[in-house]
Amino acid sequence: MDKIKIDISHEESLKQKKIMDELSKQIKAKGLKYHVSTFGCQMNAHDSEKLKGILEEIGYEATDNEKDADFVIYNTCCVRENAELKVYGRLGALKNNKKHKPNMLIALCGCMMQQDTVIKEIKRAYKHVDILFGTHNLYKLAELIQTRLETGKMVIDIWENYKEIVEDLPSIRKFKFKASVNVMFGCNNFCTYCIVPYVRGRERSRKPQDIINEIQGLVDDGVKEITLLGQNVNSYGKNLEQPISFARLIQEIEKIDGLEKIRFMTSHPKDLSDELIEVIGKSKKLCSHIHLPFQSGSTRILKKMNRKYTKESYLELVKKIKEVRPDAALTTDIIVGFPGETEEDFLETLDVVKQVEFDNAFTFLYSIRTGTPAATMEDQVPENVAKERFNRLLDVLNDIVNKKSLEKVGGIYNVLVEHINKQDENLVSGRLGSNHLVHFKGSKDLIGKIVPVKIIESKVYYLIGEQVERKEVTNEK
Numbered sequence: 001m002d003k004i005k006i007d008i009s010h011e012e013s014l015k016q017k018k019i020m021d022e023l024s025k026q027i028k029a030k031g032l033k034y035h036v037s038t039f040g041c042q043m044n045a046h047d048s049e050k051l052k053g054i055l056e057e058i059g060y061e062a063t064d065n066e067k068d069a070d071f072v073i074y075n076t077c078c079v080r081e082n083a084e085l086k087v088y089g090r091l092g093a094l095k096n097n098k099k100h101k102p103n104m105l106i107a108l109c110g111c112m113m114q115q116d117t118v119i120k121e122i123k124r125a126y127k128h129v130d131i132l133f134g135t136h137n138l139y140k141l142a143e144l145i146q147t148r149l150e151t152g153k154m155v156i157d158i159w160e161n162y163k164e165i166v167e168d169l170p171s172i173r174k175f176k177f178k179a180s181v182n183v184m185f186g187c188n189n190f191c192t193y194c195i196v197p198y199v200r201g202r203e204r205s206r207k208p209q210d211i212i213n214e215i216q217g218l219v220d221d222g223v224k225e226i227t228l229l230g231q232n233v234n235s236y237g238k239n240l241e242q243p244i245s246f247a248r249l250i251q252e253i254e255k256i257d258g259l260e261k262i263r264f265m266t267s268h269p270k271d272l273s274d275e276l277i278e279v280i281g282k283s284k285k286l287c288s289h290i291h292l293p294f295q296s297g298s299t300r301i302l303k304k305m306n307r308k309y310t311k312e313s314y315l316e317l318v319k320k321i322k323e324v325r326p327d328a329a330l331t332t333d334i335i336v337g338f339p340g341e342t343e344e345d346f347l348e349t350l351d352v353v354k355q356v357e358f359d360n361a362f363t364f365l366y367s368i369r370t371g372t373p374a375a376t377m378e379d380q381v382p383e384n385v386a387k388e389r390f391n392r393l394l395d396v397l398n399d400i401v402n403k404k405s406l407e408k409v410g411g412i413y414n415v416l417v418e419h420i421n422k423q424d425e426n427l428v429s430g431r432l433g434s435n436h437l438v439h440f441k442g443s444k445d446l447i448g449k450i451v452p453v454k455i456i457e458s459k460v461y462y463l464i465g466e467q468v469e470r471k472e473v474t475n476e477k
């Protein structure tokens with residue numbers, strides 16, 4: 001784990017910094033430990049790095065074991081019902097831990113907390129929770145802890161909207177050599193099944209200079225690969241005082257010396273511009289991987305989902321990407337069982353999967369989210385029908401993922417080595433630009449280095465390789 005500390009310049013950041021200093025005087029001496037559990041997407045994972053940064057600044061030490069922790073925090077997700085059920089289940093179990101450890105603090109934050117019904121339920125049935133906050137004010141964690149310690153009461157601080165983007169938070173990165181960077185927050189798209197716009201607020205972009213400064217700081221600190229994060233990165237910059245496109249932002253970021261690889265997610269097909277496709281084609285640093293969720297192959301269902309593209313325009317987009325970057329790996333998200341989905345609609349989804357030949361896909365059974373338009377649509381698909389379609393989709397996908405993975409065998413790729421293999425310590429693990437995972441013989445001094453690896457075998461969801469000479473590389477990106 002590596003620690004970065006950026007200049008805290010902002011007024012609000014200064015206030016929080018002062019509180020962190022005060023708290024650390026009490027907490028450091030006691031040798032208290034923290035544990036953060038993250039549910040949901042990369043956005044949440046990145047938020048958790050900021051939470052960890054604040055907790056360490058306050059003087060808590062990390063522990064991998066929740067049972068040992070004096071401060072437990074769940075950064076929650078509500079995109080599907082099972083994400084919420086997991087949190088409630090874990091919270092029930094924590095009640096017992098707290099009986100043995102009365103001074104332990106439990107905090108909940110993230111997307112689930114932005115819903116009134118959840119807050120009511122926690123107040124009713126989970127009184128052992130100490131602090132509740134949402135997605136817009138995680139920078140205030142130190143202040144909330146201070147209030148809890150001073151008052152001894154449950155602290156609840158949920159904002160309906162963001163006030164401003166607070167820059168310069170401390171942060172604890174999982175890897176020294178790769179990092180995520182938010183380019184924007186929130187979402188304006190209101191896909192009819194999705195709760196994210198309600199819990200993450202409206203779209204707002206960070207200023208390009210703030211993003212570039214952060215990346216420069218990360219690179220100075222040893223980072224080689226960055227992932228630019230947003231719910232819809234393709235609409236980055238549209239609402240800034242001085243508008244700038246995502247494609248231009250990438251070109252600016254690419255100028256940073258020492259930064260070697262750039263990734264981004266997620267792209268919404270409706271906003272993926274020709275300008276961006278051109279940059280994807282000529283960029284030296286963008287990895288050969290585009291995550292482009294299509295959700296459904298039926299234009300009729302896409303309309304009901306409010307996705308604002310058609311099956312044909314999606315396929316056209318894929319064609320354009322493949323033209324400028326034939327080696328681009330494509331991954332996607334698919335929802336099965338959206339209200340009104342017929343067998344014919346589902347066959348259109350299978351058709352897109354077969355035509356595009358995705359390298360990988362995240363597949364989801366439609367989950368009703370109260371408050372979204374789809375929740376009250378007629379013709380909800382019966383669970384057994386949706387599950388049967390889901391299994392057929394997985395069968396088709398498995399064959400395709402297998403085929404795409406086999407195509408990698410024989411190629412030589414640049415691989416960023418991430419860690420020692422968990423099963424076999426003679427192996428290291430890393431990722432190709434295409435995001436395929438590869439294991440090969442190597443020692444820990446390779447971690448964080450970009451090395452050429454020949455792929456010798458495919459095991460469908462991972463590859464086996466061997467390190468070779470740099471001059472043999474067939475794919476730089």
Ligand code: SAH
Binds near residue numbers: 334
């Ligand atoms: N902003 C991203 C996706 C964020 S949510 C995008 O637009 O692509 C991640 C994925 O969860 C979505 O792509 C969708 O496939 C899935 N998802 C969202 N709401 C869902 C719901 N109610 N039921 C099932 N899957 C859902």
Ligand code: SF4
Binds near residue numbers: 190191194232
């Ligand atoms: Fe949800 Fe659609 Fe926004 Fe993605 S673009 S977060 S699926 S509303």
Ligand code: F3S
Binds near residue numbers: 042076078199
């Ligand atoms: Fe992400 Fe889940 Fe929130 S997918 S944005 S953590 S609802």
